[in-house]
Amino acid sequence: MRLSRLNIKKINLNDIDKNYSGQDILMKLGELYQYESGIYGYGNLWTKLERIVENIIIEELDKVGCIQVEFPKLQPKKIWEQSNRWDMYTKEGDIMFTLDNNLGEYGLAPTAEECATLFGAARLPSYKNLPAIYYQIGEKFRKEIRTRGYLFRPRTFVMMDAYSFDKTEEDMKKTYDLMHEAYLNIFKRLDIKIMPTVSDNGVIGGSVAEEFQVATKLGEDTVLYDEEQNLGINKEVLEFDNKDDYLKQLNITDTSKLKEYQAVELGNNFQLGTKYSESMKLFFTDENGNNKPYYMGCYGIGLGRIIACLIENNVIRKDDKVKGFALPYKIAPYKVQIIYNENNKDKAEFLYKELTDNNINAIIDDRENLTIGNRINDVYVLGTPKMIILGNKFDGENYCIENTKDNFTDTVKVSEIVDYFKNL
Incomplete structure (x- = not known):
């Protein structure tokens, strides 16, 4: 899924219902x-x-x-x-x-x-x-x-x-x-x-x-x-x-x-x-x-x-403030959200195609008018359990895969990314 097609609204997390x-x-x-x-x-x-x-x-x-x-x-x-x-x-x-x-x-x-x-x-x-x-x-x-x-x-x-x-x-x-x-x-x-x-x-x-x-x-x-x-x-x-x-x-x-x-x-x-x-x-x-x-x-x-x-039950809070939520991986509609800067667009598209061709549901955030920081924030409000950021630190050889819920990261070789998700 290309995130631009979902037409999600920009929201203020300071104005969220505390109970629900x-x-x-x-x-x-x-x-x-x-x-x-x-x-x-x-x-x-x-x-x-x-x-x-x-x-x-x-x-x-x-x-x-x-x-x-x-x-x-x-x-x-x-x-x-x-x-x-x-x-x-x-x-x-x-x-x-x-x-x-x-x-x-x-x-x-x-x-x-x-x-x-x-x-x-x-x-x-x-x-x-x-x-x-x-x-x-x-x-x-x-x-x-x-x-x-x-x-x-x-x-x-x-x-x-x-x-x-x-x-x-x-x-x-x-x-x-x-x-x-x-x-x-x-x-x-x-x-x-x-x-x-x-x-x-x-x-x-x-x-x-x-x-x-x-x-x-x-x-x-x-x-x-x-x-x-x-x-x-x-x-x-x-x-x-x-x-x-x-x-x-x-x-x-x-x-x-x-x-x-x-x-x-x-x-x-x-x-x-x-x-x-x-x-x-x-x-x-x-x-x-x-x-x-x-x-x-x-x-x-x-x-x-x-x-x-x-x-x-999977809402994420930091310092008593709502940050978003992260669905359990096994039942999440989208398993991973891909975020990239302009220098890594082609590599992000390659990763997105590789995952979707292997029946791994992914979101690519193609809203290039937004900063990487703003796009990371939207991972939390969509409940996607994992994210991959192809930014200035991406070396072209290893993906850094971050858990949305706890920010724990895995480093996976580019050639092994499909097997990584298949084995979760």
Whole structure:
């Protein structure tokens, strides 16, 4: 990518939101555009990062046999009435955007249990067709009265939501455990230290639920976490009358031994049981020819929140001032930023071509009207993890590769530069 084509704005880092510095940098660059509270457009950097996160999710879900599909975002009222959730989402909770005209009443989907149950029942009429897990990745809508933290709590957001179908409760639990492991692999590949957390079922329903939380001072949730078990509990459930039922899931008798974190929820899983198949009267035929309800699970991951956390948790500060951010190398859309002076333009172009020809995504800063110092500053605001500066000290034989996050440098021979990046 040639940086001149991104048309990023010049920004003043002294005027950055102290709480949400990373996302505010993208706002001021023009890489995030706010149409109104909670509704955003996304620039090149965010979009490419979203594709990377999406591909990791797809790869890990494919490994456990999930099938990618797509459900409508505009959903008719009648299917939500079948599950008795229309009033719950439009009146009691008031969290779904609705449309009412001469064509009928519809909702803009915040979730898709009803659509998934109908879809699954049409494709899975027999016990011979089970188990099955369907998932989609796409935009969701939520009528947030109090939006917060840019993409931490918006009104439109991109989400992966999956729905599993099994013959028995035991099989449902096996699928649930399978998805749990898939989630752990996803977050490991994203370089996110995740905290699986026992939680309330909320409006989704079902018998068992867990959240996947990441520790951050920006979080609204409070998690009590056991490092040894790699398992925690959302503190809110300790206020419930049945709190002991939740603690039993963790074999915990003394919560004072758990470490407390502020956290943000990046994903959640639910054991739904037969809640939706029974309420919607959708069944499969078992081995004896009898109609039986599907045992279901649902699973969600918020891609926007993941990206927001990756950016905010990697903000760089110097003397309490925001300098920028540096994304983890493995998931960064652009691995290295090339900066050069006028005497080294041809060598910079050669390096850029060599890297891109070998599928190493690089940015060349071709804005020759700017000083090298100004261009170095923009490495930090784009989150590029490494930079190569071809300035007066460049000897033509060795590249000096600098880590954006800690300024640690590697010296690599010109002839070995491709191997260096391939082996990271």
